[in-house]
Amino acid sequence: MGKFWSEHRYPFTQKGIVERYRVAKRLLLLREQGWSDDSLGRAVARQLDLSDSRIGSPLFFTLWRLEKQFKSPRQLLDLLVAIVGMPEDVTGERAENQALVARFYPNLAPHDSFWWELSQLVDQAFPCQTMSQQDLLARQLHQLRYVISSQQAEYVRQQFKRSGETDRQALARYLRKVYPWWHWKKDYTIGSSARLHNKLKFEQGTKRYPSAYPSFNIKILIHFHTEFILxxxxxxxxxxxxxxxTEIGIVNGASFNYGKAGKRHWDLDVDTVRPHDPAFRNQVTQGFRAPNRSGRGEAEYDRSYFNPQGLYAEKGLSNHQQTKLVVREFKQLLKKRSR
Structure with missing residues (x-):
């Protein structure tokens, strides 16, 4: 790393020596994260601020663009999970959740193009069904999906939520700002099937909602990849x-999607749950099951998402009908003007 100093001179004064030490210390930390000497040398030559390398920061994007020139998709993903500090298994404890989310720059928005780029890297690094095989990086990336969804929810809360408001109100304000009504391209969808996010447990014939309150959860997707569950x-x-x-969050929560709708969604996002979900979630979700897609007259119609008299129904409406009512409420909220 000695060549850095010939490109970025510091005066031989107390202030200059202190500054050189500060930069050297920061460079060593960045090197430990996995950034290459070449990229770091260019950052020093450009006299970039090295103090903030959180994912999505200006420094991160500069270094990331440099690394992309010679690193493979898998190497880039290895670098990413190292920066986040992803363990082999997350614990689900709030302190750890906060620490992982804190590795992301607070202005990294859910609609930023970086997320689609990340999805493409995962798609390239894990062809066919390799994402669901025993592989530490695959396990870390699968669990990173939960961290990303939490980070994106925090962005909406911190940037758009006002005192006394719900997350739903904040999300509506965010969508109105980013995608106003005249926006020509439909970049987000409301009301995509949330069947898998409406799991219940049946104990001795008694229906139990997670967190012990009836809830019909809806899904909002941005470019299919970013997912919010309300x-x-x-x-x-x-x-x-x-x-x-919360129990309901652990059981029915959001997870960022690496794949696109169709087979790759199953390869990268659905089939990975069984081999790679963390132990704490496996324990909490035990016994909870999503409604099935059976139609009238088919086997197990009593557990169908569409049965208004089935086990997942409430007040004479199917689980699907109940979620549609919540979707309608959210769409009405989107139409309201707010400052």
């Missing part, structure tokens, strides 16, 4: 929430 009360549901850890 419960009937207007709360974000996340497996690794940075503000409040």
């Amino acid at each position: 419960d009937s009360r207007g709360n974000f549901l996340n497996e690794l929430d940075a503000q409040e850890v």
